[in-house]
Structure formats: structure tokens, C-alpha cells
Amino acid sequence: MSDDMTGHNSNDPAVGGIAADRLRSIIERAERLESERKALGDDIKDVFTEAKSAGFNVKVLRQIIRLRKQDPAHVEEEETLLDIYRRAIGM
Incomplete structure (x- = not known):
């Protein structure tokens, strides 16, 4: 056509x-x-x-890059909770 x-x-x-x-x-x-x-x-x-x-450990580098994109206060809060949770289970 x-x-x-x-x-x-x-x-x-x-x-x-x-x-x-x-x-x-x-x-x-x-x-x-x-x-x-x-x-x-x-x-x-x-x-x-x-x-x-x-x-260098590429997995850790990727984590650092991800963290650098976040708000520092949010990163600090997550790290604090991670520390508390680790201590709670004896790590």
C-alpha cells in the first residue's frame, strides 16, 4: 500500500x-x-x-559512596542504632 x-x-x-x-x-x-x-x-x-x-574493598567503597549521598544526621542516627543493636546482641 x-x-x-x-x-x-x-x-x-x-x-x-x-x-x-x-x-x-x-x-x-x-x-x-x-x-x-x-x-x-x-x-x-x-x-x-x-x-x-x-x-581496596569495592563493597566498602560503594557503602561509603552511598553514605556520602545521605544527610549526615541520618547517617549518624543509623550508626548509633547499629552500635546499640550490636551491643544488645553481644557483638
Whole structure:
């Protein structure tokens, strides 16, 4: 079936009320950002590989990064509770 039979031409700026150029732009931006996210993920993986080869514990490094993102008061509260719980069970 040709474009003429459907009533739409592939060169129309809008099809069914959708602005094709705008839609294409949004899709391409999302694709580019997904690609950048993958590249950043690979870079982060490389940093942790480097840390591991330097003798650092990657699991602990990830915990530190997670803690640094949190509010210091919240971290202190969690650490206090953890200490209390440890003492309560004899650790």
C-alpha cells in the first residue's frame, strides 16, 4: 500500500496530530542519553576495577559512596542504632 492510499505522506510534518520532527528529536535525545549512561556505567566499572587492583574493598567503597549521598544526621542516627543493636546482641 502506498503512502497516497493511506492519506499520509512520509514527508508530512505532522501525522495524526504528532509533530514528526519533534518526536524524532525527543527519541534521538533519549537514545544519545542512554548511550552516554552506558559509557558512564562502563567508566564507573573501570574505576572500581582500578580500586580493587589497588587493594581496596569495592563493597566498602560503594557503602561509603552511598553514605556520602545521605544527610549526615541520618547517617549518624543509623550508626548509633547499629552500635546499640550490636551491643544488645553481644557483638
